[in-house]
Amino acid sequence: MFTDIYYFSGTGNSFVVARDIARQLDGELLPMAQMMKDPEIVSLADVIGIVFPVHNVVNGGVPAIVRRFLTRLETLADKYVFAVCTCGGGSGDALINIDNLVKDKGGKLSAGFTIKMPFNCPPFTKEDEQANRFNNWNRKLSEICMAVNAHQQIKIPTVNPILQTLFxxxxxxxxxxxxxxxxxxxxxxxxxxxxxxxxxxxxxxxxxxxxxxxxxxxxxxxxxxxxxxxxxxxxxxxxxxxxxxxxxxxxxxxxxxxxxxxxxxxxxxxxxxxxxxxxxxx
Ligand SMILES: Cc1cc2nc3c(=O)[nH]c(=O)nc-3n(C[C@H](O)[C@H](O)[C@H](O)COP(=O)(O)O)c2cc1C
Ligand code: SF4
Ligand code: SF4
The missing domain is CATH 3.30.70.20 (Alpha-Beta Plaits)
Known part of the structure; x- marks a missing residue:
């Protein structure tokens, strides 16, 4: 079984998440930005992980490069695909939007996880809260890897419809x-x-x-x-x-x-x- 972990990261939060997952799953750590030099991206792996930072949650939350990357992937049919997004506050519908992009490639997002990391922009996260978030990540890592190893199907979290209407x-x-x-x-x-x-x-x-x-x-x-x-x-x-x-x-x-x-x-x-x-x- 082969695992490819694709990531995008500006300030390292998503890099840490991707690197830790790749180590635990014995997967290959692959930077999206580097893969983009090829017009079509082919993966022979059975398990695909997508790790990225949430950018502008009110605008869908998925950075443009991540969207472009997914449109260039050859096919995701018959693969176990999971995604992990890192954010400072919340991920809104970012994972649902990833699921839609994965569906366009003939696949399905089997599991999606949101990891709170320090905000890398205003409102910056205070240092004691940063430490909490790093510790939480250490706990969350094994949970994610167990779910992926078991090919678990986990409902993709989305914004509560009542809250969505209210807000x-x-x-x-x-x-x-x-x-x-x-x-x-x-x-x-x-x-x-x-x-x-x-x-x-x-x-x-x-x-x-x-x-x-x-x-x-x-x-x-x-x-x-x-x-x-x-x-x-x-x-x-x-x-x-x-x-x-x-x-x-x-x-x-x-x-x-x-x-x-x-x-x-x-x-x-x-x-x-x-x-x-x-x-x-x-
Ligand atoms: C342009 C931009 C927009 C962002 N928008 C959001 C947001 O809407 N919600 C949120 O919770 N975090 C937001 N963040 C914070 C990042 O998602 C968070 O700090 C992330 O972990 C950074 O990951 P990276 O270090 O891998 O780049 C934003 C960051 C940037 C740079
Ligand atoms: S993409 Fe923009 S913000 Fe990011 S490093 Fe390049 S120039 Fe700076
Ligand atoms: S902006 Fe900073 S990193 Fe860029 S050339 Fe100047 S000192 Fe170096």
Whole structure:
């Protein structure tokens, strides 16, 4: 039995989850960003795991690169497919949306899990709460691996329909506000949401602490940064994953959804080298 664990991660939370699961299941750890260089992604594994961070839950929660990745997978028929999303607050319908993408590939999401990890953006998670979340993950890991080993079928969690109805007007307002924020940052007032995210890097800039080391360009999972005259230049196919912000050793990058914030986060058990192995070929 072969297991492939595909992951996307900007600041290491989903990387830790994917790496721990791959170790316990003796599976192969495969970075989605690197697989994207092939027009079609073929997996010979019987068990497929999809691990990703929730981005903008009111907009579906699944980062664009994860959606693109799933559309490029050849077929998921006859495979046991499970997904794990990491988030700071909640995953809403992200796993249901993954299930729909898996169905498009002839498969079915047999199990889906939401793991609370520290928020890597405002509202950042306080340090004592971060420690709780890391401990919870250690407990949850064996539960997930047991379920996967047993090929358990677990109902995909979704938002409670009563709460959904009650909070519908609020979620519409939040949706509009997030869209507007991205449109403002991307300087594309009429852009569709995914397009506004791609261009959100229009709002990124560096301060005088940038020394041109190039780490931001290397750590960007989708090769969206070039170093020109010792400064990063963003190329407008951003995933808004915050890797460049978080891994810059000088904390010299500002803007985007972190506008006005100086705090930066990355998972403490992950090194820069871990993140570099997951990126698209330069
Ligand atoms: C652009 C963006 C949007 C996010 N939106 C949400 C959200 O809607 N709900 C939530 O709970 N967490 C949200 N988060 C927090 C991340 O889901 C969370 O910190 C995740 O574990 C980060 O994973 P990573 O370190 O693998 O990138 C968001 C993070 C980013 C960068
Ligand atoms: S990682 Fe930071 S210091 Fe290095 S080039 Fe990028 S912005 Fe400048
Ligand atoms: S430019 Fe920065 S935020 Fe955008 S995809 Fe690359 S690392 Fe992520």
């Amino acid at each position: 519908y007007p609020l979620s519409l307002m939040m949706h509009a506000s997030i869209q507007n924020n991205y449109r403002k940052l991307s300087q594309a007032p009429k852009a569709e949401f995914d397009e506004a995210v791609r261009f959100v890097d229009q709002s990124f800039y560096v301060d005088d602490n940038c020394n041109g080391c190039g780490i931001c360009a290397k750590v960007c999972p989708v090769v969206n940064i070039e170093i020109i005259e010792n400064k990063p230049v963003w190329l407008h196919h951003c995933e808004s994953c915050l890797a460049c912000f978080s891994w810059c050793p000088q904390h010299a990058i500002f803007g985007g959804i972190l506008s006005g914030k100086t705090q930066r986060y990355h998972h403490p058990w992950v090194t820069l080298d871990d993140m570099l192995t997951g990126n698209e070929d330069k």
